[in-house]
Structure formats: C-alpha cells, structure tokens
Amino acid sequence: MSEPGPPPVGSTAPPPPETGEPTTTAGRYQVMQKLGGVVPAVLTGILAFFMGGVVIAISGHNPIDAYRGILDGAGINWFWAHLGNTDVLDLSTFNFTQTLLRTTTFVFAGLAVAFAFRCGLFNIGGNGQYTMGVVVSVWVGAYWGNALPNGLHVVIGIVLGALAGALWAGIAGILKATVGAHEVITTIMLNWIAYYFASYCFGQGGPLQNTQPGREAAPISDDVLDTSHAIIPVFWGDEGFQALHYGFFLAIAALVVFWIVLNRTTLGYEVRAVGFNPDAAAYGGINVKKNYFLAMAISGMFAGLAAAIDIFGWKYRAGTLDIQATTVGYVGIAVALLGRSTAVGVGLAAFVFGALDYGTTRGLDPEVFDPTLAGNLSYMIQGMVVLFVGADILILYLWSLRRKRFASPRMAGRGV
Amino acid sequence: MTSIAEPVRASIVTPFRIGVAGVILGALSFWIALPPLHTRNLVAPALLAAAAAVAGGYAAWQGEVRAGWGAIVIGGLGVGLAYLATRSSVDNLEIAFTWSSLIAAMFVFATPLIYGSLGGIFSERSGIVNIGIEGMMLMGAFWGIWGADKTGSWITGVLIGMAAGGLIALVHAFFSIHLRADQIISGTAIYFLSLGITGYAFVQLYGDKNIPAGVSEIPRLQLRFLDHIPPDAVGDFLYGAFGRLSLMIWIGFLCVVIAHVAIFKTPLGLRLRACGEHPRAADTVGISVYGTRYFAVVLSGVLAAAGGAFLSVGVVSSFTEGQTGGRGFIALAAVIAGNWRPFGSLFFACLFGFCYSLALQLGNTYRDSVAGLDVLAGMLPYVITLIIVAGVIGKSYPPAAVGRPYTKQ
Numbered sequence: 001m002s003e004p005g006p007p008p009v010g011s012t013a014p015p016p017p018e019t020g021e022p023t024t025t026a027g028r029y030q031v032m033q034k035l036g037g038v039v040p041a042v043l044t045g046i047l048a049f050f051m052g053g054v055v056i057a058i059s060g061h062n063p064i065d066a067y068r069g070i071l072d073g074a075g076i077n078w079f080w081a082h083l084g085n086t087d088v089l090d091l092s093t094f095n096f097t098q099t100l101l102r103t104t105t106f107v108f109a110g111l112a113v114a115f116a117f118r119c120g121l122f123n124i125g126g127n128g129q130y131t132m133g134v135v136v137s138v139w140v141g142a143y144w145g146n147a148l149p150n151g152l153h154v155v156i157g158i159v160l161g162a163l164a165g166a167l168w169a170g171i172a173g174i175l176k177a178t179v180g181a182h183e184v185i186t187t188i189m190l191n192w193i194a195y196y197f198a199s200y201c202f203g204q205g206g207p208l209q210n211t212q213p214g215r216e217a218a219p220i221s222d223d224v225l226d227t228s229h230a231i232i233p234v235f236w237g238d239e240g241f242q243a244l245h246y247g248f249f250l251a252i253a254a255l256v257v258f259w260i261v262l263n264r265t266t267l268g269y270e271v272r273a274v275g276f277n278p279d280a281a282a283y284g285g286i287n288v289k290k291n292y293f294l295a296m297a298i299s300g301m302f303a304g305l306a307a308a309i310d311i312f313g314w315k316y317r318a319g320t321l322d323i324q325a326t327t328v329g330y331v332g333i334a335v336a337l338l339g340r341s342t343a344v345g346v347g348l349a350a351f352v353f354g355a356l357d358y359g360t361t362r363g364l365d366p367e368v369f370d371p372t373l374a375g376n377l378s379y380m381i382q383g384m385v386v387l388f389v390g391a392d393i394l395i396l397y398l399w400s401l402r403r404k405r406f407a408s409p410r411m412a413g414r415g416v
Numbered sequence: 417m418t419s420i421a422e423p424v425r426a427s428i429v430t431p432f433r434i435g436v437a438g439v440i441l442g443a444l445s446f447w448i449a450l451p452p453l454h455t456r457n458l459v460a461p462a463l464l465a466a467a468a469a470v471a472g473g474y475a476a477w478q479g480e481v482r483a484g485w486g487a488i489v490i491g492g493l494g495v496g497l498a499y500l501a502t503r504s505s506v507d508n509l510e511i512a513f514t515w516s517s518l519i520a521a522m523f524v525f526a527t528p529l530i531y532g533s534l535g536g537i538f539s540e541r542s543g544i545v546n547i548g549i550e551g552m553m554l555m556g557a558f559w560g561i562w563g564a565d566k567t568g569s570w571i572t573g574v575l576i577g578m579a580a581g582g583l584i585a586l587v588h589a590f591f592s593i594h595l596r597a598d599q600i601i602s603g604t605a606i607y608f609l610s611l612g613i614t615g616y617a618f619v620q621l622y623g624d625k626n627i628p629a630g631v632s633e634i635p636r637l638q639l640r641f642l643d644h645i646p647p648d649a650v651g652d653f654l655y656g657a658f659g660r661l662s663l664m665i666w667i668g669f670l671c672v673v674i675a676h677v678a679i680f681k682t683p684l685g686l687r688l689r690a691c692g693e694h695p696r697a698a699d700t701v702g703i704s705v706y707g708t709r710y711f712a713v714v715l716s717g718v719l720a721a722a723g724g725a726f727l728s729v730g731v732v733s734s735f736t737e738g739q740t741g742g743r744g745f746i747a748l749a750a751v752i753a754g755n756w757r758p759f760g761s762l763f764f765a766c767l768f769g770f771c772y773s774l775a776l777q778l779g780n781t782y783r784d785s786v787a788g789l790d791v792l793a794g795m796l797p798y799v800i801t802l803i804i805v806a807g808v809i810g811k812s813y814p815p816a817a818v819g820r821p822y823t824k825q
Contacts, residue, residue, distance in 0.1 A: 055616065059620050179807075181806045184600060186805065188742060189746075190798075193798050193802070196792060196794040200792045203788055204788065330608065334608075373620060376611075376615035376616035379608055379612030379616075380608070380612030380616065383605050383607070383609030386601060387587070387602060
C-alpha cells in the first residue's frame, strides 16, 4: 500500500496561517463583528445604493426619481401611505405583499449561503440547488396525481424539494471533503448542469413538460394547482394573483432554527469552529470533512426549501424561461454578506433585496424608470454590496478615521 | 509504492503510466466505433475496455488510485458509448463526428478559455485568486463589440474591450491588495458588477435593438496550402481543422508560448512567482509585492477580456446579457487542472472546448431522434469540468501564498 500522502490541498485553500490571523472569511467576519457591529453593514448598504445612484445619474436619469420609483414599486410606501390596509386591490398594498413574497424566497436563499459561510465555505451554487429543488417540487406537486391528501402532498413536496437541494449541494460538499475540490468551482459547474437538466425537463418533449390539452407546445410544466390543489394556503390576497402564503412564516421559523442550530447545538459549534479556523478545529478533535459535507448539504437544503416553497406557495409551475431567469442563488450571496450571515441580518437583508427585486422589475412603473435598466442596476448594487462587504476594512476605515495609522483595524479586536 | 530495489524498471513502467495507458485504451474503445474506422460490432471495443480495466485495476492495486479508477471508469464509459455508436446510423455518425469540423469548433470554443486561463495563471501565480475572470471576460465581450461597432474596426474594438477588462481588474486588485478583502468574495463581486455594468450599458446604449449587423469581425487566417498536402484525406482534414481559424486563435497559441517563457524563463516571471509563493521573502529581497500583484491582476483582466472580446467580435458578432455563460469559471478549472502552467491549461482548455463542440454536434445531429438531446448535451462541458477538477486536485499544487492578502511590514 502506498504511504499516506500529504493531505489534499484545495485548489485555492490558504495554507496554515503564519501569523495566527483567521484564515477564512467566516473567521474575519467574527472579528469584524466585534468591531463594527451593525454599523459597517448599514454603511455598506448605503454606499452601494449611493454608487448605484451615481450610475443612474451618469446614464442621464434622475437618481431620486428612479429610487422613488423603485421604492413605490416595492410597495414600501405602504408603510406611510396605507399602513393597515390589507386590500390587495390597492396598488401599494399589492406591491408590498409581492415584496414580502420575494423576501420569503431570499430569506431561504440567504440562509443557504450564510450557513456554508459560517463553516468557511462559499456556496455560489444556490442557483443550481434552487433549480433542482424546483424540478423535484414540480414533479411531486404536478405529476403525482391527487391520491395523497393535499396537506401531506405539500409536506412531502417541500421535504423532497429540500432534499434535492441538499443532495445537489452535497455533491460539492463531498468533493470538498474527499478530494478538496474548491466549492466555488464545483458549485458553479453544478449550477450549469442543473440549468441544462431543468431546461431539458421543462423544454420541448421533456419529461415534465405540459400535458394539458392546448398547451402541449409551451416549454412550461403542468400546474400544481390544477392537478391536486396541493398548495400552501394563502393569508393575504387571492391565490390566483400571487398572494402571500404561510411560507412567509416558515421563512421566519427558518431564521430562528438557523440561529438555534448555529448557536445552541454541537453541530453549530463545530461548524463555526471549522469556519473560524479549520486547522485549529481539527486539532481540537472536530471532524472537519464531516462538517464540510454537512454544512454544504444543509445550505443546499435551504436553497431547495426556497424552491419548494416558491412552487407550492405562489409560482405553482416552472418553465425553461423561469429557469434561465433565476438569480435567486446570487441574490442569496448578497443577502448573506449584507446580513453578516446572522439570523437577524439575513432577515433584514432579505427584505432589502426583496424590495429591490420586485421594485426594479414587475413593480416598477416603466414611465418612471426602464425596468430592464433597473434590473441590471440591482445586479450592480448586489455586486457593490458584495465588494464592500468583502472589504470591510474600507468601511471600518471610513468609519473610524481617527485610528488612521493603525496598520490593520481588524487586529484591534483580537488583543494581539 | 515504488520499490528502491528495482529503480530502472520503475522509472519506465510505473503503475501511474500503466493507469494512463488504461485511460487511453478506454478512450480508444469508443474511438474505433466512430468514423473513420466504424467498428460495427462490439467485440473490439469490449476487448479494449477490458484491457483498460485490467491496466486500471493493476494501477489502482499498486497505489495509483486516481489513474487506476480513471482507466476503469473510462473503459466502462468507452464501451457504453461504443454500444450507442453502433446503434446509430453510419450517416448520422459521419455528420456528428466530422473530425475536422469538430476540431475547428474545438479551437473556437477553447480560445476564450485559453485567454481566460492565461489570465488566471498570471493572477494566481502572483498570489491573487481571480474568481472574477468571468466578469472580466464579460466586460471584454460587451465593450469589445461596442468598440468595434463605434470605431468600425475590430482591432480597436478588441483593444477597448481589453482596456475595460483591465479597468475592472484594477478594482479587484485594489480591493484584494490594498484593502486586503477576501479575494473570493471580491472576485464574485467583480462578476456581479460586470454582469450589471454590461447589462445596463447594453440596454442604455442599444435599447431593445441588438448590436447592428455588419460589425467589423476578427478575420480568419486562410491557410490554403494545407488543402494541397497529399494524400487528399489528410489535406482535407488539415484544412478543415486548421485552415480557416480566426486570427485571435493563433494569437492565443502564441500567447501561451509567450506566457510560458515569461513566467518560467525571465526574471520578471521569477519575481511574479516569488510573490505568489512567499511574498515576505520577495519583499525582503526588494521586489515590490504590491506592484507585481497589481501588474499581474490587471494583466489577467486584459487577457480574460481578450477572450471575451473574441466571443462577441470573433464568433457571433453580437452581444447577449451574460454572454460568457460560465466560461470564466471553466477557464479557472483549466488553470487548476493544468497545474498553474500555460501549456497544461492549454491542454485542458482544448479538452473543455472539445466538449462544447461535441455537445453542439451531437445535439444538432440527434435532436430529431432523441427529444431534447440538444439541451441535455449542453451539460457535457460542465460535467467533464467537474469530473476533471475533482480528479486532479491533490495532484495539483497551487502557489503557496495564493488567496492570502499580504501586509507590508
């Protein structure tokens, strides 16, 4: 038998630190959190939106008008204009419910990135995991007939959708744990594989393509609603018009579960320890590989949940165009980063991006600002959020200019 | 595993080489079922696959686990694919496996990957992970065709695209070098930013219309003499495969050679590698780590953008939002699989390019007989990339300090 080789080296995994600084992003996070708390996050958001405004101005539009259009489109004016109004025939109330619908999705998508983050892994594969979740939920919801009681049908659909996401992310987790393949590369490849797989499933002649008479030519699946009426009940609005459903409370519950698992369980302790410094964790007797796999699988489960709850909650169907337009996983990255991968932060950031997403697309009045421009604007704002969060030092530096000559602000909290 | 008692034998017939031979045999078992050989029964492919499995089994038993299992898996796949090939009609096989056009298409698909991976190599050799290659490529793709459209010349178009890629790379460099941001996150941000910037500019500048037709294109290099090489079949093949390639493809090959020489044979390359392996040591002997890294990252943006510009100005003469479609990440996979060496990643870029071209040909040929195959085949390059990345890691050695911000002392 061969002698044991050196441990597999990840493609871009940093070698053991010389200086004792945290080696991973999660580690840096924890240090930064002690320093700035919520301030850098808020500053990050403001700076990103400000820069977005600069772009709008450069391209010859009025940033104030554009942002007001986006806010109104997201129904944020509900708070001051129509607070308490629950009639969805009112535009701002309807827009507000739509923002909350997106918030629901983005909470799960954010948690999908945040959980892996706390383990020091970067899950860019939310999109692929979401897509696989969509395929499985549609399959369960629309193609299993109506033999099951509706409630059970929904529960099974959600569980299997979540499992699909977990399995898809688990592939990346296993590759990371066994051969050390960097999760960024593997999850991106898995995104594209899921993309083509789902496009095949819902596409012309695919196994999940429409069977209803007169609609055989559309590259869209059957409806969950038509076959079994196995859907998540709605509590605000009408189910025919994208109403807010009880999945919203599932999202809030997921935030609580996320907090409890991370902060009050052995699994969470191990995940955080690995995230802070895998070498130290291994030295302390924690099985790093197991935690890599588990963290990825749990992350994927959240992405799969996002998909299942979208399908059973308000989308009821999926088509190749939906699959191609999906950006849920990428928004999740911005949500998790802006929210510092904490439960409360993810919840708030999901609301911000939920509003941005609806406010820049369907909700936006085309007279005020072109939605195709605005959609790309939200990409830019996401990019800048990610950029600035990655460089918290910049924000911290701006925030505490008095410590001008301090070589590295993040050294301050560590007592070195 | 290698015994000291028999050094001579071990140096020629190592278990690893037997494993590699097994891989080749496994591939051959499929190849003989294709044009021009067209084996129509399965005996020969099965024999070759069995030989592959035996070689792989021996290699695995001797401790070369990856090569060994690789040979066994490829042997199995080879005989399976050969079975499929014998089920297909000879006419369809002739269409799907026209080797000269497959290879010509391979180079077209590989070229963005070649430029992108060269960019990745420069950046990572200097110690900066560049996940943003995809974004830089996208910048090159949009601003390249915009430039070609506005100036009327593909040369200035490509140059403008390269400058745009260099600019966005400068952002990545500033955040990851001076601000010591996490390079993976910063690179991801570059990707989002580029997606937004190119999409926004595209809508702003072109509205609902696409890039107008008749934009200046990168010319092809006509090599007529290849056609006249005897015998006719060889001449036809050479001309079909190499005779009408775009100029940018040949420049790409040239860049690989130049990059190899620059990185491994010049003082500049030595400094670059020193910054990636041990920045403290490099700093101590007077090399500017920050300067070198800035140079490398910007160069990587310029190269990646050239690859992107090739996509828009050289291949399709138009732009679509998110045009690069993950190619930047595949280029990065080629960097890793190619062990951070230009010729290594050239090989893998061509392999991934071949997957793209094969997927396209298979999809087009068989989509009538298998519904949706043209879509499903699109997975092929990504699946192969995933397998290869998983397979080579542990055998590849990244620069020691890659991904770690350097703080001057």
